[in-house]
Amino acid sequence: MFNEEFQLDAPIRWGMVGGGRGSEIGYSHRAAAQRDRLFTFVAAALDLDAERGRDFGTKLGLAPERCYPDYKTLFAEEAKREDGIQAVSIATPNSTHYEIAKAALEAGLHVICEKPATIHVEDALELKALAEKQNKMLAVMYGYTGFQMVHQAREMVRRGDIGAVRVIQMSFAHGFHNTEIEKNSPGAKWRMNPEVSGPSFIIGDCGTHPFYMAGMITGLKVKSLMCSRQSFIESRTPLEDNAHVVFQFEGGAVGTLWASAINSGSMHQQKVRIVGEKASLEWWDEYPNQLRYEVQGEPVRILERGMGYLHNDDPGVSANRQGGGHAEGFFESWANLYHRYALAIDAYNRNDKAFLESHWYPDIDGGIDGVKMVNACVKSADNGAVWVDYD
Structure with missing residues (x-):
């Protein structure tokens, strides 16, 4: 079971930068970070409108003088305080991630950044080098990877339960943008603006989630890919609202990814299916407490979170906040990740390299991989759905 005992000398x-009033992602970060008392929310630049940000921040319990008009002022003023922030989460549009993360690292802060880490691969690599120089944690928020049964799948692959991986099927295909909702939704509008979101909409916004998860579970690296993308809502051109990607992995495995915002009637359809030589595993985020385990020639098994037959020696599998049968969900997954971020930050502060070598969390390497995938997909699709080398 999850250990709720306090594990740090102090929170x-x-x-936060971004995540202002009405932001679902902002609320998710705040709820997750404070769940286990390992983080204390003390300062923020929540909104481009300084007064609106201050009003919201004070209603969240922040002192008015620590509700800043922008991230530069936040970092500069907090650095002057003995009780200034030690870490920051970035929940702003894609095009701003690089500059804010760079400024945060230069200010000596640990960073948790929304995905994609950056628009350009070179920028993500620069951030990685800067984080290493500053000896600071640089994490990328892949919020679904805190689910225990994702870690169970990873352990089963690592231990050979399904044999060598042959095929990976990935999808994140919802239907919530099957009409031009961005006309009346600011949150959708910026995601479909290439100057803000970058060269991709749905691949970067949703497709990167199962892609990261598949790599986490299998450890496989992409060799090459081919992508076809469409803008069924024509005003979204050149950004896609639907895409199909085919992957060739090192070692011979193959895979597919369907990323879509126009899958009418679908809630999420985020699934990862790993097909091995002996058996297959499938995880679906709408049923996150279960993992489907299919051995050739045997009845299908539905593995349940919180049960003794799982690989509970892995802390990702055993991070149960309730016993089996009680549903755990999205906020528990995020809280599990923030718990891991806190332990990583503590290890960085203590320079405990041995702990960091064995401690998993979604780090900048996963962020770099996501940026590379998005850019390779755009290159392939814009050249007629041709095969392109991943590196």
Whole structure:
């Protein structure tokens, strides 16, 4: 079971950039970070409108003087305080991630960044080098990877339960943007603006989630890919609202990814299916407490979170906040990740390299991989759905 005992000398003083009033992602970060008392929310630059951000921040319990008009002022003023922030989460549009993360690292802060880490691969690599120089954690928020049964799948693959991986099927295909909702939704509008979101909409916004998860579970690296993308809502051109990607992995495995915002009637359809030589595994985020295990020639088994037959020696599998049968969901997954971020930050502060070598969390390497995938997909699709080398 999850250990709720306090594991740090003191909570990590934490701030936010973005995630203002009405932001679902902002609320998700705040709820997750404070769930286990390992982070204390003390300062923020929540909104481009300074007054609106201050009003919202004070209603969240922040002191008015620590509700800043922008990230530069946040970092500069907090650096002057003995009780200034030690870590920051970035929940702003894609095109701003690089500059804010760079400024945060230069200010000596640990960083948790929304995905994609950056628009350009070179920028993500620069951030990685800067984080290493500063000896600071640089994490990328892949929020679904805190689910225990995702870690169970990873352990089963690692231990050979399904044999060598042959095929990976990935999808994140919802229907919530099957009409031009961006006309009346600011949150959707920026995601479909290439100057803000970058060269991709749905591949970067949703497709990167199962892609990261598949790599986490299998450990396989992409060799080459081919992508076809469409803008069924024509005003979204050149950004896609539907895409199909075919992958060739190192070692011979193959895979597919369907990323879509126009899958009418679908809630999420985020699934990862791993087909091995002996058996297959399938995880679906709408049923996150279960993992489907299919051995050739045997009845299908539905493995349940919180049960003794799982690989509970892995802390990702055993991070149960309730016993089996009680549904755990999205916020538990995020809280599990923030718990891991806190332990990583503590290890960085203590320079405990041995702990960091064995401690998993979604780090900048996964973020770099996501940026590379998005850019390779755009290159392939814009050249007629041709095969392109991943590196």
